[in-house]
Amino acid sequence: MQKDQWGYAVTTKNSQAVEALDRAFNGYFHFRTDAIKNLDTAITEDPRFALPHIARGILLESLKKPELHPMAFGELEAAKNARMPASAREIHYLSALEAALAGQVTAAVTHYQQIVNDHPHDLFAMRLAQSELFWIGEVAWMRDISERAAAHWSADVPGYSAYLSIRAFGLEENGDSGPAEKCGREAVEIDPTDCWGAHAVAHVQIMQGRLDDGIAWLTGLKGNWSAANHIVHHLWWHLALFQAERGDYAAALDVYDNRLRDLDSPLMQAMPDFYVDIQNDTALLQRLELRGVEIGDRWAPVANLAKARIGNHCSPFTSAHCALALAASGRFDEARELISRIRDFVAEDKGPLGARYAMAVLPASEAAVAHRMNEHQQVIDVLLPARRNLWQMGGSHAQRDLFLQLLVDSAMKLGRRDILIMLLDEIQALGFDHLTERSSYADAVAMTH
Numbered sequence: 001m002q003k004d005q006w007g008y009a010v011t012t013k014n015s016q017a018v019e020a021l022d023r024a025f026n027g028y029f030h031f032r033t034d035a036i037k038n039l040d041t042a043i044t045e046d047p048r049f050a051l052p053h054i055a056r057g058i059l060l061e062s063l064k065k066p067e068l069h070p071m072a073f074g075e076l077e078a079a080k081n082a083r084m085p086a087s088a089r090e091i092h093y094l095s096a097l098e099a100a101l102a103g104q105v106t107a108a109v110t111h112y113q114q115i116v117n118d119h120p121h122d123l124f125a126m127r128l129a130q131s132e133l134f135w136i137g138e139v140a141w142m143r144d145i146s147e148r149a150a151a152h153w154s155a156d157v158p159g160y161s162a163y164l165s166i167r168a169f170g171l172e173e174n175g176d177s178g179p180a181e182k183c184g185r186e187a188v189e190i191d192p193t194d195c196w197g198a199h200a201v202a203h204v205q206i207m208q209g210r211l212d213d214g215i216a217w218l219t220g221l222k223g224n225w226s227a228a229n230h231i232v233h234h235l236w237w238h239l240a241l242f243q244a245e246r247g248d249y250a251a252a253l254d255v256y257d258n259r260l261r262d263l264d265s266p267l268m269q270a271m272p273d274f275y276v277d278i279q280n281d282t283a284l285l286q287r288l289e290l291r292g293v294e295i296g297d298r299w300a301p302v303a304n305l306a307k308a309r310i311g312n313h314c315s316p317f318t319s320a321h322c323a324l325a326l327a328a329s330g331r332f333d334e335a336r337e338l339i340s341r342i343r344d345f346v347a348e349d350k351g352p353l354g355a356r357y358a359m360a361v362l363p364a365s366e367a368a369v370a371h372r373m374n375e376h377q378q379v380i381d382v383l384l385p386a387r388r389n390l391w392q393m394g395g396s397h398a399q400r401d402l403f404l405q406l407l408v409d410s411a412m413k414l415g416r417r418d419i420l421i422m423l424l425d426e427i428q429a430l431g432f433d434h435l436t437e438r439s440s441y442a443d444a445v446a447m448t449h
């Protein structure tokens with residue numbers, strides 16, 4: 001038995017394999033591109049070491065593409081045929097992969113949580129739990145896992161800045177802005193390349209309407225992100241969000257063209273269809289169009305990516321964005337097919353994803369199509385009763401806000417001052433401050449006076 005960077009036992013005698021596994025885990029929770037490469041090294045060093053196979057399977061599944069599931073099942077099989085893991089922690093990872101591949105995300109997370117309970121420094125499990133819970137809207141659960149580990153953390157534990165950034169985001173999505181910003185800033189002070197800490201602070205800033213502050217924060221840090229994975233696109237998306245809310249649409253479009261959908265960038269070349277990129281792109285274009293910005297032919301490539309995900313029900317939040325992108329391109333038949341496939345999925349899936357698609361994704365997707373067809377009463381009829389369920393599609397408050405913007409836009413077009421008053425109250429209650437200073441809501445607020 002060897003021990004990993006935190007002193008936790010792993011079932012191999014090969015120290016090189018353990019060092020490669022440490023690098024892979026670090027790569028994952030530091031949002032770098034080298035996680036899979038280092039897992040490959042660990043497997044080469046000791047092919048019968050089960051944990052790198054399991055981790056590889058988990059990372060493949062985390063990309064939310066059913067096309068990759070055969071490869072992930074292959075890693076599961078390889079792990080089962082490898083040396084029997086001797087620790088409960090490794091066995092929990094194996095069970096988590098099995099659960100994830102069966103669509104049982106809450107079961108997978110429960111295994112990650114059990115790992116963190118007994119191994120509170122294991123940031124691989126903690127970050128996996130955060131990610132999976134975030135994408136099904138379970139933000140209190142996500143926060144609780146990182147908070148309960150806090151007593152075990154100090155600056156001398158490997159990965160402390162990454163822990164702070166995970167903690168920061170858990171706090172932020174639960175409205176605990178002050179401590180969230182403190183943790184996020186501390187993470188970036190320790191490690192200026194820490195993308196997740198920078199991200200948590202940007203969330204505090206957008207919720208509080210600190211637009212200039214947010215632009216200065218991200219602009220000041222952008223030089224540190226050269227080793228980052230696709231998270232860098234989401235950070236640029238946050239910058240564009242600040243710009244769009246300020247009414248600086250040209251700047252936001254410039255970020256879109258040169259940073260979000262730069263097809264020549266190595267990240268895009270390596271993976272042009274990453275699900276968060278589809279969300280980022282769709283959300284920014286839709287927000288700008290709601291403000292009357294001409295976005296030209298930018299929808300078509302995004303709609304092509306959305307079409308490829310019509311039968312993909314691994315990521316509720318992404319599916320709702322695919323409906324938006326297809327409808328925005330005028331590809332209504334494909335948008336309706338996406339909705340029809342969601343109905344089929346909801347009818348057959350008895351796990352945690354089916355319920356979320358039913359409660360949140362279906363009404364959001366139907367509203368997306370209706371809004372694009374200028375059927376604003378239909379948007380109200382479908383989305384207003386479902387608005388308090390939208391959290392179940394996952395994503396952040398700042399991201400899901402787009403669907404509330406659609407609802408507000410339809411209420412404005414129908415002259416429904418009563419609905420606007422109710423919605424704006426609720427949007428403020430979610431934590432959005434300074435609505436009159438946001439291009440998204442300033443007109444709606446004016447209509448209520």
Ligand SMILES: [Fe+2]
Pocket residue numbers: 199203234238396398
């Ligand atoms: Fe974000």
